[in-house]
Structure formats: C-alpha cells, structure tokens
Amino acid sequence: MHVIFLGTGGSIPTPKRGLSAIAVRRKNELLLFDCGEGTQRQMIQAGVGFHREAKIFVTHMHGDHVLGLPGLLQTMSLLGRKKKLEIYGPQGIEAFVEAMNRTVRFSLTFPLKVTEVEAGLVCEEKEYTVYAVQSNHLDSSLAYALVEKLRSGRFSPQKARRQGVPEGQLWGKLQQGLSVSLANGKKVEPEMILGPARPGRKIVYSGDTGQSENIVKLAEKADLLIHEATFEDELTERAVEDGHSTPSMAAETAKKAGVKRLVLTHISARYKDAGLLLGQARKIFVNTDVAEDFMRLELPLQD
Numbered sequence: 001m002h003v004i005f006l007g008t009g010g011s012i013p014t015p016k017r018g019l020s021a022i023a024v025r026r027k028n029e030l031l032l033f034d035c036g037e038g039t040q041r042q043m044i045q046a047g048v049g050f051h052r053e054a055k056i057f058v059t060h061m062h063g064d065h066v067l068g069l070p071g072l073l074q075t076m077s078l079l080g081r082k083k084k085l086e087i088y089g090p091q092g093i094e095a096f097v098e099a100m101n102r103t104v105r106f107s108l109t110f111p112l113k114v115t116e117v118e119a120g121l122v123c124e125e126k127e128y129t130v131y132a133v134q135s136n137h138l139d140s141s142l143a144y145a146l147v148e149k150l151r152s153g154r155f156s157p158q159k160a161r162r163q164g165v166p167e168g169q170l171w172g173k174l175q176q177g178l179s180v181s182l183a184n185g186k187k188v189e190p191e192m193i194l195g196p197a198r199p200g201r202k203i204v205y206s207g208d209t210g211q212s213e214n215i216v217k218l219a220e221k222a223d224l225l226i227h228e229a230t231f232e233d234e235l236t237e238r239a240v241e242d243g244h245s246t247p248s249m250a251a252e253t254a255k256k257a258g259v260k261r262l263v264l265t266h267i268s269a270r271y272k273d274a275g276l277l278l279g280q281a282r283k284i285f286v287n288t289d290v291a292e293d294f295m296r297l298e299l300p301l302q303d
Helices: 039-046 069-078 093-104 157-162 169-175 213-218 233-242 247-257 275-282
Strands: 002-007 021-026 029-033 053-057 085-089 112-116 120-124 128-134 142-148 202-205 224-228 262-265 288-290 296-298
Touching (some): 085 093
Parallel strands (some): 053 085, 202 224
Antiparallel strands (some): 120 128
C-alpha cells in the first residue's frame, strides 16, 4: 500500500504546493481523500492513473477540498474511463455533483455513485473498511480512517503434513481459511494449521480540524496519521478561531492516539519553508514529517 501526497497546501495553491488531495494505492484500487483544484494534473505528474477501481472521500465542502472534482471527472471521461467511481462526502456533496453535471454539461463515460455520509461506518469491502468521525472544523466536516481487516495467520507446512494434508489444492483452501476433508474422512480446520491472525494497516486523515478527541479515538494505534497543521504554534489563537491546528496540536493528537507516524499537511501559503512547523511538532512527537507534493510513503504489511 502506497500513500501519495498530491496536494499539501491550505486554502490557496503555491508554486510548490497544490491543494488537498491524498491518494492511497492499495492493490489495484485507488482511494482518494479530498480533491482540491488541479488534482487531475497532480495525478498525471504522479503517474497515479485514471482507470483503476476508485473511491473518493471528501472531508468537507470548502473549495480547496472539493473543487477539483469537476476537472477530475471530465478528465476521466475524456480518457474513456469505464469503471464505476464512488464519491463519499458530507451533506452537500450530492447537490454539488448534480449541479456540476447540469451546468458544465459533459457526458460521463462511467457509472458514478455519490453518497452523503455522517460519522460511523462509511463503506465496507472484503478486505477493509472506512470509518468517519465528526472533526472540529465545520458542522459537517469529517475525518476518515482506512482500516484493513485482520489477515489469516501464517500457513505452516509442517503442521499441514503432521495432520496428513497433502500438498496442492487442500493447502490452498486452508490458506484461505477454509476447512478441508481428507480421503480418510478426517476434517482439518484452518486454525489447526494457521498461526495467529495478523493485523492489517490503518491510515487516518484528519481533513481540516482543530484539536479533536474524536480524531484521537479514530487514530488509536494507527500506522499513519495525516493531520493538518495550517499555522505555526505562535498563531494558536488564530488556529482555534478558524477550526485549524498547529504542529503542537497535531503532535499532541498523535501522542495521545499512540500512532506510529505523523505527517503534517494543509500547510498555509505563508510558510515557504515548513522547517519551523516540523521542529515544533517533533518536540512532542519525534516520528513526524511534513508532507510535500508528490511525497510517497510505503506502508508494508506486518508479520
């Protein structure tokens, strides 16, 4: 699973930072969190591609998080996309997409499903779920967690042989968590062969938010917390007024949640060098980085 930061700026773009968009490539699927202006161009530069199975999760209806949708949908259509695209977002996302289709007047070449969501389970697939909580920005702003389900334990050839299971198709079924019956009538259960279930990965994206206990709970033990840090610590009062965070506020959330890694994003255009923000966060949570456009992270599976 790879995380690609397509846009890491806040409110307005800069020569070095586009607006909010984070891509997660998981197997053959693309999960896009927010879609600020120019996201389709950032996807081209990053080599993300437009034809994968895809879902888009919008945190809130501010322009720097949603105005990239018209261009992205048009680009996908011009390139002949055929696979269904799913968009999830807070109240207002359905009306926005409907108005866009009605006024811009381009024909989609693919099925589009738009779903308005609230805090709770947003979607569930065979191998992962996406949850949302209310963040501390707008009445209808959300933070999201991508949580992979537990994987089967490691297969033990030695245990399989001791149980008399011949190599081949039956080994494959046991690896899939299925019971098998041997020629002598003996039934072998997967737990007799497999080790303990192994954890998946967990990524949490705050969207725009002030400090929030909801996000602390959502991010508990996450492999990666992507948290906004719009203003430096000296502007804490401004951050609180605007429903944003400082590096120290983001770092406190990471520390409370016990996450493995924190990446700061949504950096104000006033900061040409984000080193100040990084230093402030690392005083509280050492394993912190500041996102840059096109930065890539790989999250390997845990054994």
